[in-house]
């Protein structure tokens with residue numbers, strides 16, 4: 151009988167860590183320390199619903215590591231949120247901030263809920279109560295949340311307000327990033343993850359000697375990361391031939407008109423019913439269509455050992471966190487498909503979050519041009535370091551990115567020493 155593939159994201163994160171730690175010959179105590187989060191907070195809290203009933207919600211804040219700086223990581227709202235998912239996402243944040251070299255550690259949070267089934271008022275009350283529940287462990291110098299799946303700038307604004315109220319009304323701008331511009335947000339934050347995906351994709355295209363003008367791309371997930379990645383790749387001359395969201399997948403080998411798609415989504419919220427392209431059913435089949443570049447930008451475990459063999463792309467740039475399992479990685483490596491891993495490819499978001507945090511602390515206001523220039527410098531230099539190490543050590547890009555990240559976190563941990 152075929153062995154069942156491991157799909158638990160935390161176990162996957164640990165397997166990826168182990169592979170690189172082994173090559174680095176990392177000391178046993180550091181392996182044991184860095185494999186697990188520092189702190190797992192789990193909360194259950196009541197919220198008054200619009201119909202007068204009271205519902206109990208469950209949420210998490212997991213702090214993985216803070217050797218290099220305050221804990222940092224988004225908050226996700228989804229019915230699928232669970233502790234192991236949040237633990238995986240928190241550890242990927244530690245490696246991400248280290249690989250792109252911003253002075254943060256890693257954390258993540260989540261609430262088990264379906265925000266599409268909550269009114270705006272309910273969403274606000276859920277957010278405020280959750281913020282209160284985790285407020286003792288977050289703060290501008292301690293742990294700084296940000297948006298992730300199904301959370302946005304408005305939700306960040308409620309977090310700032312709730313945290314500031316509980317903190318003797320001290321205006322704590324730096325407690326979250328991804329805020330609206332009017333309360334200390336930064337130009338370019340909402341597109342930053344997609345921009346980082348585009349920057350690393352263009353570096354990989356150069357490395358693989360592909361020509362942008364004759365490159366086609368498919369993007370899975372058309373939310374914050376996916377839609378901005380698609381738009382910015384199209385601006386580089388890449389032809390976007392397929393996109394998908396939770397409702398369906400659309401495909402047109404001649405190229406999609408993204409402006410028209412965006413207009414449709416503005417009116418209808420989802421891609422379902424869009425009439426100017428072929429629909430692919432089931433939507434997961436989109437990943438297997440012929441394309442040069444594939445950008446998974448939805449959720450974990452999308453490319454597994456069940457479908458990796460059928461992937462036709464030459465290059466995969468991971469917009470989502472954890473879209474590829476270790477089993478799939480082995481198959482993709484054998485097929486010589488080049489993978490730019492999540493901890494590098496989607497680190498543009500946390501990089502601009504870092505700029506926002508610095509801007510808040512210094513009470514400065516940077517221009518859009520400042521932000522994208524600085525982001526470009528950071529991402530290109532991180533990409534080059536990973537690609538150089540991958541070639542030198544003859545390992546894949548994911549392992550190289552982990553090796554750089556683990557070395558930096560280990561160095562900081564040793565420099566700080568063990569308390570007491």
Ligand code: NAD
Pocket residue numbers: 297298299300301343370371372373374375376394395396397433447448449450469470471472496497499500
């Ligand atoms: P989002 O909520 O804005 O968008 C998610 C998109 O994925 C939506 O279009 C949704 O319809 C789609 N989707 C959901 N299930 C799908 C499925 N089975 N098939 C196809 N599409 C599906 O979320 P986001 O912020 O864009 O995050 C997407 C991914 O990127 C997540 O893995 C997240 O952790 C990661 N990420 C986000 C950021 C950020 O700054 N927002 C930063 C780094 C990584």
